[in-house]
Amino acid sequence: MSKSLFIERLIVSIFGLFLMSLGISFAVRSNLGITPISCPPYVLSHYFTNYTLGQLTVGMHITMIIAQVIILRKDFPKSQYSQTLVSFLFGFLIDGSMWLTQSITAPNYLVQILYVLLGSLLVSIGIIFEVTPKLLYLAGDGLMITVARVLNRPFGQIKVVFDITLVSFSIMAGLLLLNHIIGVREGTIISAVLVGIIIAKLNPVISPFILRFLERREKHKDKVQGYNIITIGRELGSGGREIGQKLAKKLGWKFIDREFIRDAVIKSGLSGDFVERNDQQMTSAEKLLRYISMDNIFNDENLSDNDKLFIAQSKIIKDAALKGRCVIVGRCADVVLYDCDSCFNIFISADKEFAKKRVAEEFKLTEDEAVKYIDKINHLRSNHYNYYTGRTWGEPSRYDMYIKSSSLGVDRAVDAVYNAVKQNK
Template sequence: MLNKYLFRRYLLFAITLFVNAMGIAYITKAALGTSPITSVTYVASMFTPLTMGQWTIVLNLLFVLLELPFMTRRQVREDLRIYLSQVVITFFFGLCIDLCMYIIRDLNPVDYISQMANLLIGCLILALGIALKVKADVAMMAGEYFVRVLSKHFRKDFGYMKLGFDWSLVAIAVILSFCFMGGLYGVREGTVIAALLVGPIVHFVSPWYRFIDAWITAPKVPTVQTDTNSIPTPHTVITIAREFGSGGHLLGEMLAKRLGIRLYDKEFIHLAAEKSGIDEAYIRRNEQSIPSFWLKCILTDGNESSRQQSLSPDDVLFLAESNIIREQASKEPCIIVGRCADYILQNAPSLIKVFCYSDRESAYQRCTTEYSVPADKARAEIAHVNRNRIAHYEYYTGEKWGDPHRYDLMLNTGSIGLQTACDLVEEYYRKKTTDKA
């Protein structure tokens, strides 16, 4: 029997199909080229009697049939519900596309600015729909499922397989356009813009949908967990998130000496290398940054399950460090600098979350005098490192880095100095450990 939470997920998924269709309709009506996934169906509709929605049904049913040769009988049995649901989804989505095209039939922007505005509106609507679809997490559209089948069969990265699939459709659309219409139609700069924008937008809007969780998720029954995510953390742990140049590491060193507890910062590099098998030099270069952030968003469309199909070295590193953080916090009182530790240990009962920040001039002075950053490069380095830390934190946690609501102590070390900051954290630590005792 379909419980109410599963029903709500299906209902939400159906809504997302309409929202996605409206986004595609806006992008298409902008007349700057349609999105990559609908490029073939749009071009085909231009020289045949069938509509874009009808061609969407035809093409997606073809994908459903093509999946079978690449699936084992066991895979078909295990995924039978999702496999069969593609047929229903395909017909509904095709109808939604034609309905949305009809609803905005009078929208025909003439000048380029209006066309670009409609394109961007369409990208935003499509991104909102995709983010909702990810939240529903109950079914897959035929194109996406086809790529998943191929990536499993050929043991290739889902993200890159999806990227290749999308642009293969664009290539086919271009060929059809030249063969049947004698020129390039339906594929333009808007196709590229949609491909580049939608994924990152999905990533940034997804956290705003968390209010839906309670509506689509059944209350959890408390159970005894045995995995690393639930390692008990009975000790008082201090986590220090910090802006570059605020002296967060120095504060950690001072606290470690005063409190007689261990500091974990650079030590994570060696521990993470052992646990993940990743070279230490790679970790030093890429730790706490997202060097391919934009590409990751494009490859996954913000889809968490897609990202988990094949973890990148950055993801493996993050998971390894997360496990190390939980393990060390379960063993002893300690201080952990950076590495999203405040988020990873957020359910620990005795956690002190500190965020260090500083005014620009104080950060500049500390970087040039204590960190040996050249004066002419210090300001750019501060901005660069902070951007990386923001991207890293928000990519892996979905939370806002530096949000005062997430921390126990927000310390402006440029104003109060490290000594006073250390006094404040020490006082709070001793109070917390005394109350606990």
């Protein structure tokens, strides 16, 4: 890494730390409770009044660094001693932000809630700026990553336990030292829930912007370009797979579908049962929990089963695209190949009557059962797509062509895409 690039990444990361510290200060000014990670030093600052919130935050972070060293011993990366400097910097920024916001008051409950929301937004954006350059880690993040690695558990699970532990400690410390609970209120719960959700929504927008800025001088050699590729997103019962098969045959291209990707993933070392359990399946509750826990924002290790499968599928899709012309059905291929200049992305939908007849016939269901099954699968696909891409599944403006197969029919839909692709050459 060049010196100039290092400095740029450092500035971006420090800006993220500043936004986080500003968010924490607004949460403090709300008097409705603050984020779990800041609860312990906030409580202790009311007992050890000679120390500031920033100073006690530094103390907590140093303790967390020592914990990492104890856990990893000789395996603790020497580069991660930089967390010590980051801790002091973060503590300084917190005290600076507390000074900047010292005149801010919350005259009523509505304003208090607004401060909590603003604080959550600032912390969320700050985390994105801190994490995206992959240069600095706060000690809390480092400890969670360490524990996740040692226990071989997803980061998100460790974070949830970590937050609960910090809040529990803060409650007990408040009761023992101050005879009342302080720093833990509804604002703590709101921020704990909101920060992950906000990051999930804003990260796909902000992170690429940051990376484009940081990588603007680099030559991108790995971009998928120069190939003719069609990606197909589809609702269940729309005939998307059949359209893809016929289109690939008519063009003389390779057809990449569920079976092809499944076989390739299994060859990579993941079991068939694993693929069946996790392929494009995510309930609303799972999506919400993963948003809250920030499941895979801090590291590329200790991933959940869904993440492992998504990464494996994405690699297969990229490899297939690099090898030659192909039609790819599903698996967020339009976003996986976002940097492909010659990628033609389509989405296929159908009205309920058309879809339920196809599904009832294919899966031997009654029409009522078919409707319920369609709604279920489309909901799971939507959750999966929205979570991994940050986009809205089936939103017409995101695609080069949007087809309603119930109006055109399968064969005419094939012809429509075929003609569009040929005309664009």
